[in-house]
Amino acid sequence: MAKQTAISYIGRVIDYRKQAPISGAKVSFTAENNSLVTYTDLEGIYRFIVKPGDKKVLQGQIVVDAKGYPEYSSLIRLSTERKDLGDIRLGSRSKSSPSNYRSTSGSKEENSNLTVVIAIIVISFFTILAISLKSNPRREPINQQDDREFLNRYQRYQNKVPDRQRLNDFTF
Numbered sequence: 001m002a003k004q005t006a007i008s009y010i011g012r013v014i015d016y017r018k019q020a021p022i023s024g025a026k027v028s029f030t031a032e033n034n035s036l037v038t039y040t041d042l043e044g045i046y047r048f049i050v051k052p053g054d055k056k057v058l059q060g061q062i063v064v065d066a067k068g069y070p071e072y073s074s075l076i077r078l079s080t081e082r083k084d085l086g087d088i089r090l091g092s093r094s095k096s097s098p099s100n101y102r103s104t105s106g107s108k109e110e111n112s113n114l115t116v117v118i119a120i121i122v123i124s125f126f127t128i129l130a131i132s133l134k135s136n137p138r139r140e141p142i143n144q145q146d147d148r149e150f151l152n153r154y155q156r157y158q159n160k161v162p163d164r165q166r167l168n169d170f171t172f
Helices: 108-132 144-160 163-169
Strands: 007-015 026-031 034-039 045-050 057-065 072-079 084-090
Touching: 026 045, 026 072, 034 045, 057 084, 072 084
Parallel strands: 007 084
Antiparallel strands: 007 045, 026 034, 026 057, 057 072
8 A cells, every 4th residue: 555645735826917915815626535725825825735645646626715806716737746836816817808817837927027127137237247348547648758758768778788688688
C-alpha cells in the first residue's frame, strides 16, 4: 500500500480592475468525494492541502465567492508537479462581458506590463551610461609662457646631448 502524501496548493484572488488582493473570499474545491473550503488572507492568498492518492492529476471544480463580486466557478486540474494555481481575477473584463476571468502566470496583460518595465529599465540604463560617458569638463587654456619655456628647455637639451645619448635616454 502506497503512502499518501498531502500536497499544498496555493493561489491568489484579486480584483480584475484594481489588481488588488481580495481578502476574506470563500474558495471551495470539489473533486470526486473531496470537498475543501478555505478563505483568502489579507493578501488574497488561499491554500488547499489535498491528498491526491494514486492519481498524478486531480480534476475538480473551484468556486470563489467574495462580497461585492459575482461568483466565480471553473474546472481546474491539480497536478503533483504544479502547486501554484495562479491568480483568480474577480470582476468583469468589460461592461459588455460580465463573465469572470481567470489568468495564469503567462497572461498577455502581465507580459505587457513586463515589457513596459523592461523598456523603462533599458532607457534608464542608457541614460545613466550617456551621462557617465559625457566628455570631461574643459581644461583651462595652457599658459603660453609655460609652453615656450618647455620648448626652450627641450631645444637646449637637444643641442647639449649627442644623438646616441638621446636614444639611450628613451629606450626601455
